[in-house]
Amino acid sequence: MKHCVINWLADDEVAISGIVDEYADFSEFARCAQNTLTVDFAEVTRMNSSGIRSWIQAIMKHKIKLVLRNCSSVVVEQFSMIPEFVGKNGFVESFYVHYHCVSCQYETKRLFVPGRDIQISESPQVEPHLPEPCPKCADVVELDHNPEIYFAFLRFMKPRQAS
Numbered sequence: 001m002k003h004c005v006i007n008w009l010a011d012d013e014v015a016i017s018g019i020v021d022e023y024a025d026f027s028e029f030a031r032c033a034q035n036t037l038t039v040d041f042a043e044v045t046r047m048n049s050s051g052i053r054s055w056i057q058a059i060m061k062h063k064i065k066l067v068l069r070n071c072s073s074v075v076v077e078q079f080s081m082i083p084e085f086v087g088k089n090g091f092v093e094s095f096y097v098h099y100h101c102v103s104c105q106y107e108t109k110r111l112f113v114p115g116r117d118i119q120i121s122e123s124p125q126v127e128p129h130l131p132e133p134c135p136k137c138a139d140v141v142e143l144d145h146n147p148e149i150y151f152a153f154l155r156f157m158k159p160r161q162a163s
């Protein structure tokens, strides 16, 4: 099990990976106080309530404006339930959507960009399956999430503002 790793890619860009739990330390975020921080969440595999609390506290304390990139499904599941995770001025730039074949073991994921691949609205239209058939067995490849829950963050997220 890999604990939370914070990897700075630039002064205003960071990649977080592993498990965000009670050992996660976001004190380094002080350097981005009052500013925009882009966070790549592609490699986050699990989050618990302690980790989420630390995250929200750090973002609020330092008044960071978030841009969330490549959000893994575990992260999307959290911020769709907890708007404070993204913050008042935060924005989800891109996030993963998972699919599985109804007949075989095939699984795949797609990167969605809000505003391009899905509407930012009260009731975003979500296709329940991929347009193309399963590459292994040609059956239907179905959405792996409850769309009412998974895409809930699009209801409260504001369109991206120029910074």
Ligand SMILES: [Zn+2]
Pocket (backbone or CB within 6 Å): 101, 102, 103, 104, 105, 106, 134, 135, 136, 137, 138, 139
């Ligand atoms: Zn299949």
